[in-house]
Amino acid sequence: MAELNILEAIRAAMDEELERDPNVMVLGEDVGKKGGVFGATDGLWAKYGGKRVLDTPLTEAMIAGAAAGAAIYGLRPIAEMQFADFAYPAFNQIVSEISRMRYRSNNTFGLPMVIRMPYGGGVHGALYHSQSNETYFTSTVGLKVVAPGTPADAKGLLKAAVRDSDPVMFFEHKKTYRLFKAEVPDGDHVVPIGVADVARPGKHLSIFCYGYMRFCALEAAETLAREDGIEAEVVDLRSLRPLDTATVLASVAKTGKALVVHEANRFGGFGAEVAAIIAEEGFEHLDGPVTRLAGPEVPGVPFHHNLEDWFMLNPAKIVEAARALAAY
Amino acid sequence: MANTKVAELGHKALGLTDADVLAMYRQMLLARAVDERMWLMQRAGKIAFIISGQGHEAAQIGITWPMRPNQDWMAPYYRSIASAITFGMTPEDIVTAHLAKGDDVSSGGRQMPGHYGAARYNIVSLSSPVGTQVLHAVGIAMGAWVKGEDVVALTSFGEGTSNQGEIHEAMNFAGVHKLPVIFVCENNGWAISVPLDQQVGGLSVAARAAGYGFPGVTVDGGDPLACYAAAKEAHERARRGEGPTLIEAVVVRLTSHSSDDDQRRYREAGEVEDLKQHDPLPIFANRLRAAGLLTTELEEQFRAEVKAEINEASKRAEAHPEPDVANAERWVYAEDGD
Secondary structure, eight states: OEEEOHHHHHHHHHHHHHHHOTTEEEEETTOSTTOOSSSTTTTHHHHHHHHHEEEOOSOHHHHHHHHHHHHHHTOEEEEEOSSGGGGGGGHIIIIIIGGGHHHHTTTSOOOOOEEEEEEOSSSSOGGGSOOOOHHHHHTSTTOEEEOOOSHHHHHHHHHHHHHOSSOEEEEEEGGGTTTOOEEEOSSSOOOOTTOOEEEEOOSSEEEEEOTHHHHHHHHHHHHIIIIIOOOEEEEEOOEEETTOHHHHHHHHHHHSOEEEEEEEESTTOHHHHHHHHHHHHSGGGOSSOOEEEEEOSSSSOOSSHHHHHHHSOOHHHHHHHHHHHHTO | OOOOOGGGOOTGGGTOOHHHHHHHHHHHHHHHHHHHHHHHHHHTTSSSOOOOOTTOHHHHHHHHTTSOTTTSEEEOOTTTHHHHHHHTOOHHHHHHHHTTOTTOTTTTTOSOTTOOOBGGGTBOOOOSSTTHHHHHHHHHHHHHHHHTOOOOEEEEEETTGGGSHHHHHHHHHHHHHTOSEEEEEEEOSEETTEEGGGTOTTSOSGGGHHHHTSOEEEEETTOHHHHHHHHHHHHHHHHTTOOOEEEEEEOOOOSOSSTTOOGGGTSOHHHHHHGGGGOHHHHHHHHHHHTTOOOHHHHHHHHHHHHHHHHHHHHHHHTSOOOOGGGTTTTSSOOTTO
16 A cells, blocks of 8 residues: 555546546646646656646636537546636636536536646635635536545545546545645545545444544544543545435434534535535434534635634634534 | 539539438427427427527538538537437427426436436536537547547537636647637527627637637538538548638528517617528529529429428427436436346
């Protein structure tokens, strides 16, 4: 097994998929010679050439829309939005075109394509390089949405996304890129979309999370076990649409308490859907209010480090919320 | 525009035979007959909504004529009725789609009328927000370019749509990589109720091509041979790897924007009356007659054939099954075996 960080795992997934299937291509801003602003495509341009690893103009609608056309033609494009924050010019293509193509054509056009979405704060990116905007896409029928939190999942889910017959929004939290290294299975490691991962078993409460929040929730669970004797079960959702409802409900049945954690703001956020599912389908198991811990209700992550620290969720905030819920 | 001299039709210089130009005219008649039948069926309450291609037929037939069926691709727009026929959609396909039948090749009854598309004919499924399809055509051309395959993508849109940001992004990218795509702006002078001079600052869509690094040509969209010549050259350029062409075909919109619109509210009465003088069908028929190619007998034969074809197509289309609500939740995502 190789020890990789998430960025390396993402790069390895693209490399292997480009190698495996001549219909796979990568396109986006600075993905070529530079290798991407984060280095995710580093080395791929030299290896696969400038057509299959294609630098585009600064035109996000074009990146998404041309990827859709290429997918119609039979390719499997991996489109990179340089930052998830910059995807809005492509919103029309993603939400109105790409998500609906199969349905509106009565199953005669499918779009096997991936849109990589570097998201999240804590990287001194302020309002327009820090957004967690996954809810726009999780609420769009016809898209699949994944958000890995480990190198193995980043690689395995990206490979699954490339091979999927439908469009997949691949949310990769920028703060996790080089945060830690972990083992990634050798060989053709594919993680199926739609399956959550119980990252840490527990019995007193369940923490539902994804992306960078998996790392924070696991840290929090360590503290809760050590300092409070609270055994928190950490469930990394990994796939937001489709959501592994069975694993969510099984965890709530086991612990009776649910804390949903995400960096995006609370109101109408993805946690609202998780909470609603638990309330509707797991009500008899509940021994406390389904609780959300989410980013603040401000339009973006403010820049100064004092302000950014205030904004960001972290293990301490999760510990605090978990203690309150456990004490209920 | 109408010629009286036999020698001036000029189709042979374009590589077209007498039979070709007669076939083009017959197809214009067919597209018009299908379009007119849609209006009748709409007024009879059988079709909910019509958005017409009347007045655009010469441009569409001329421009799509050089395209190779089952090899080239098209991302059309809502007036592309004649273009869709060239690409292979039958009158029955079109009527079936307008009736929103369950086995309609475009959407199985899921989309409104006028949303042309069919995987089996290399016609991309169309939505309603204008201009989105142009990026899909560019993506197809990009795919062919990446794979090194001999494919040309054609996409059409109105001059109103030409102002959308996605059109700029599409043309710019196609120009950068000299992608094999033909952009067709069917300029009928009206974006629903707003005239050209309130939409296009420079008054020319074709002129914009210079900024993207490829040719932009303006053609008389009432002349199928002029349109054919421009499209043939564009098609050859694309296949030679020399990149896109923007063709602005100046056409007339003979009908209101749609069956929900009344153009008498915003077009001068005289202009509406005068429109028939610019109908490309009689203009081309006169030229064919003057060239000695179209006889009264042949014209009558064409009209009889086309009428029989649309009658038969409508009858068959009405017998297609309605969509089954049991399938309404299907094909949001791929199902096993797709």
